[in-house]
Amino acid sequence: MKPPVVLLVEDEDELRRSTAQSLDLAGFTVQDSASAERALDFITQGFNGVVISDIRMPGMDGMSLLGRIREIDADIPVILFTGHGDVQLAVRAMREGAYDFVEKPFATQHLVEMAARAIDRRKLVLENRELRAVAGKRDDIEARLPGRSQIMVDLRYKLRAVAATDADVLVIGDTGTGKEVAARALHDISGRATRPFVAINCAALPATLIESELFGHEAGAFPGALRPRYGKFEHARGGTVLLDEIGSMPADLQAKLLRVIQERVITRLGSNEAIPLDVRFIATSKADLDAEAGAGRFRADLLYRLNVVTLRMPNLATRREDVPLLFLQLVREAAARYRRDDVEVPAQIVADVARRDWPGNVRELRNAADRFVLGLGLQQAAEAETNGAAEKLADRVAEFEKKAISAALLAHGGSLKPVYETLGISRKTLYEKMQRYGLDKNRIGGIEGSDG
Structure with missing residues (x-):
């Protein structure tokens, strides 16, 4: 394994050069970059080292860089430079997975000690991964x-x-x-x-x-x-x-x-x-x-x-049997990324995920897992698990209503008056239900209707 690297990301030329020189004199191998975009070229899941980056930079800033690095390998230590008044931002960065932060102006020795600790931690992570691989566990x-x-x-x-x-x-x-x-x-x-x-x-x-x-x-x-x-x-x-x-x-x-x-x-x-x-x-x-x-x-x-x-x-449509287990893995990853406790996925949620089409493939499924972990999505399925048969009955009633309205629209050529009279509902109720079920009188069976 090659010696560990300190990847220094700082857009201010003078500060970048002086910091790189100090780290070099302390015995580190330093790779410096003026932009986060270029620094990302060096980040892989096997990256052996620590990233030290300014938070405020033109283009991709330090927080965005932290997020991209954690997507590649959440165990890469990232130390962030913060300016005066950026402490709240630094605390947020720690919550989102930063290893540590140092406020400008900083003592060089303090940064050197912090980088050394981060490199030791990274070394342990890589050694443990290698041991797990040798032990025959699931590979990378x-x-x-x-x-x-x-x-x-x-x-x-x-x-x-x-x-x-x-x-x-x-x-x-x-x-x-x-x-x-x-x-x-x-x-x-x-x-x-x-x-x-x-x-x-x-x-x-x-x-x-x-x-x-x-x-x-x-x-x-x-x-x-x-x-x-x-x-x-x-x-x-x-x-x-x-x-x-x-x-x-x-x-x-x-x-x-x-x-x-x-x-x-x-x-x-x-x-x-x-x-x-x-x-x-x-x-x-x-x-x-x-x-x-x-x-x-x-x-x-x-x-x-x-x-x-x-x-x-392959897209998910050609490997539907992988969808439930893939979703559960993405939920675990999202929980770790957002620092949430282990999130239990109800059986009904898994069943709902398995039934759905995912035209956006793994990317769309990952977004759904993120929303679930944050409590923002798949609510209907969660309520179905809680409410049991009553919720399932409501789904069946809604499906019946949609089919009944579609059939009536088709039978009456898209004219709305005979539809709501035949179904025994008001004009307003018909409009609301058509909107809820995404029905368009002009697109039922390819017909052109009228308000009649």
Whole structure:
């Protein structure tokens, strides 16, 4: 295992340099970053070290960084710098999982001692994980991509086999199926795990800065380029580049990316010097890239380069047997994240979750688990567990009412007057029930109705 790292995140150049120097003199290996977004590239579930970050920064602030780090690995210690008057914010950060905080201005020795304690704690966490793995308990990949269905067992087998190679990978799947989770897992169990994981959202790249963001530039390459800057590809050297939703990448950039993947070199804007690039590319897409290539919207030659190996992420509809256990695991994770005591999930809630469709897949299911832990969702199912048969009867009555009104609307061509007269209810009651059940007189059986 490589020596532990102090990842220092501070946007003020002078404070960042002086703090990094002090930590270095104290014997720590320091990696510093001026932005939280760049710091995240170094965070993996196997990160060996501590993160020290300012709370108030432009772009992603320290609280958001804390949240993202806890999503990747809740056991990574995060120490936050706070300014005068930010103590309440620091207390909130502690409740949300921060290891500790230090108020500016701070004594260097105090920070050094705090960082040393945090690194010792992280070392114990990693050693315990290794011991559990040796003891044959459930491995990390199963924890990240859980499921007992055969399709998930096969996916984990393929992922482990591919991770041991340097092959470029294409991950296909619907929204919310865990494409980025799979990509991070590929990186974290590969030989590149200690190097950066750089995620690039191809749909959000600013058109005017695309080349500079990816390839970097030399001073004077364009107006405003006052100093050299290396791009995301160069930043990821030795590690992994995730091209998220690559189908959204502009056509002209696809051609340049093809050259990078073929030759493994880049050239900064304003330079003629080719820079060798040692990275692994993982691309994700929710679109069928074969169809996109056939329609001329995606380069076929780029697709052939990217899909050396293709992993397909199954949606929940194809593995419904996994939904109950997956929901229970997500509830446990949410309870730990929000520092709630163990939350008991009633059987009726589990049954309700299993019956529902989840078009947003694991992401939607995770949001439902979060709401349940916070007491904000799945209330009808909870009341059903409490009220028993009476609540179930109410559900049946509501379903009967909806079908009866739909049938009457269809029979009378969408005209409302004969409907409420036939059903023996008032016009106002009919309107209220139609609104409650989401019924539209103009869409019943594809008819055009009138108020008649």
